[in-house]
Amino acid sequence: MKTINPTDRILVLTGAGISAESGIRTFRASDGLWEEHRVEDVASPQGFARDPHLVWRFYKKRYKQAMSVEPNPAHYALKKLEDALGDRFWLITQNVDGLHSRAGNKNVIEMHGSLNTAWCTHCGNRFPTEEIDLEAELPPCPSCNKMLRPDIVWFGEIPYQLDRIQSLLDRATLLIVIGTSGNVYPAAGFVMQARFLGARTLSVNLDAPENKGFFNEFYQGKAGEILPHLVDEWLK
Ligand code: BV8
Ligand code: ZN
Numbered sequence: 001m002k003t004i005n006p007t008d009r010i011l012v013l014t015g016a017g018i019s020a021e022s023g024i025r026t027f028r029a030s031d032g033l034w035e036e037h038r039v040e041d042v043a044s045p046q047g048f049a050r051d052p053h054l055v056w057r058f059y060k061k062r063y064k065q066a067m068s069v070e071p072n073p074a075h076y077a078l079k080k081l082e083d084a085l086g087d088r089f090w091l092i093t094q095n096v097d098g099l100h101s102r103a104g105n106k107n108v109i110e111m112h113g114s115l116n117t118a119w120c121t122h123c124g125n126r127f128p129t130e131e132i133d134l135e136a137e138l139p140p141c142p143s144c145n146k147m148l149r150p151d152i153v154w155f156g157e158i159p160y161q162l163d164r165i166q167s168l169l170d171r172a173t174l175l176i177v178i179g180t181s182g183n184v185y186p187a188a189g190f191v192m193q194a195r196f197l198g199a200r201t202l203s204v205n206l207d208a209p210e211n212k213g214f215f216n217e218f219y220q221g222k223a224g225e226i227l228p229h230l231v232d233e234w235l236k
Pocket of ligand 2: 121124
């Protein structure tokens with residue numbers, strides 16, 4: 001692909017595949033099962049209402065795992081891209097592992113929430129997960145002592161910052177989608193919107209995503225191997 005034009009506004013969307021080489025299992029790799037649980041039991045408000053102990057155990061485990069791994073070359077390639085483009089670069093992630101921020105990216109939108117935050121639906125406050133009592137079976141809110149919930153967007157809940165995302169999509173000249181199967185909406189629909197709005201669209205994915213037909217370019221393989229070279233090529 002030709003190098004990036006000086007006027008390009010780049011929007012990146014990432015999914016679980018970009019964290020795979022950091023050692024975090026993707027959603028699909030376990031055929032829709034996460035650590036032996038059905039998605040609707042651990043990633044839905046109904047599941048949380050039914051068994052908050054199970055859901056907290058599931059998220060505490062994923063939080064500890066996310067804290068124990070490192071960003072990989074794909075994350076650092078996106079940091080390099082943001083350094084070169086400044087506010088003409090924005091990164092939307094479906095991931096909740098916090099690895100993009102740990103790699104140094106600043107313009108990040110965590111549209112499905114984050115393992116690093118807990119949310120009290122009673123008093124509305126949010127707290128860094130490192131500051132709450134994870135030893136408690138059901139961590140209590142430091143303000144009102146009621147039960148916290150993970151600050152994660154579950155299935156059936158509305159993703160965060162959709163209006164912000166829409167305005168970024170409206171102005172993007174290039175949408176780069178990395179490591180996502182294109183199963184989950186509304187994220188999977190961004191490439192259609194970008195195409196419709198006249199942006200160039202590019203996918204880097206281990207296997208063909210569901211919405212493959214909407215990409216102008218598709219680089220098949222591991223993001224950690226492909227992305228650093230692509231970014232160096234673009235920044236020449
Ligand atoms: C909403 C937090 C209403 C949880 C997540 C029927 C049809 C269409 C849609 C629906 C439907 N029924 C219900 C819906 C809506 C639903 C949905 O899309 N369901 C799907 C399953 C059909 N969506 C919702 O409920 C969303 N909310 O719709 O609200 C609304 C919306 C807008 C306006 C008004 C109202 C909320 C969805 C958010 C759910 N929460 N995450 C948690 O993480 O604990 S989603 C969760 O699963 C992840 O965040 C991620 O988004 C998703 C998994 O997807 P991927 O990231 O793509 O991961 P996956 O494993 O699938 O793919 C990995 C890819 O990487 C693979 O392609 C693989 O090839 C590739 N890969 C692997 N290794 C590498 C690699 N690529 C490169 N390099 C590698 N090394
Ligand atoms: Zn509270």
